[in-house]
Amino acid sequence: MKKTFQTLGDLAACVGQDVATSDWITVTQAQVNQFAEATGDHQWIHVDVERATAGPFGAPIAHGFLTLSLLPKIFEGAVEVVESRMGVNYGLNRVRFMSPVPVGSRLRGHIKLLSSEPVANDGVQMVWETTIELEGAPKPACIAESVVRRYP
Structure with a gap:
């Protein structure tokens, strides 16, 4: 369920808190194949279904x-954030891939706001920790600390 904030200040009040959990997202072979085409990463563990099924x-x-x-x-x-016209990715501080994500599995994100600081043009720079849960797995698929700038 989407968590709605009226202003960036309202969201900034959540520093140190778990803010939201996303809906489940199913990873499909079509997505994997499209990603391989877009990035040029055609490693067989991603795109060769027959070989990958027999793989590790x-x-x-x-x-x-x-x-x-x-x-x-x-x-x-x-x-x-109702009163925010846009957000831009500013970077990543830390990323770990902790579990492989089999095609057909489901993922969802648990989002925690680590910090919020003002930046130029009335913007706010936020650092988020997102734990990407892999349904049924003992470890998350990924934990990422991302830096995002949002503007009113």
């Missing part, structure tokens, strides 16, 4: 960077 993970797996690239989708479905 028992199925094709999503690229780690595909999992990471779901951050905007996770945020869009989980957090809204």
Whole structure:
């Protein structure tokens, strides 16, 4: 369920808190293949279904960077700031891929706001920790600390 804030200040009041959890996202082979085409990463564990099924993970797996690239989708479905016209990715502080993501599995993000600081043009720079849960797995698929700038 999407968590809605009226202003960036309202969201900034949540520093140190778990802010939202996204809906589940199913990872498909079509997504994996499109990501391979876009990035040129055609490693067989991602795109050769027959070989990957016989491989170490028992199925094709999503690229780690595909999992990471779901951050905007996770945020869009989980957090809204009514009086914010745009947000931009500013960078990443730390990323870890802790579990492979088999095609057909489901992911969701648990989002925690680590910090919020003012920047030029009335913007706010926020550091988020997103734990990308892999349904049924003992460890998350990914934990990423991302830096985002939002503007009213």
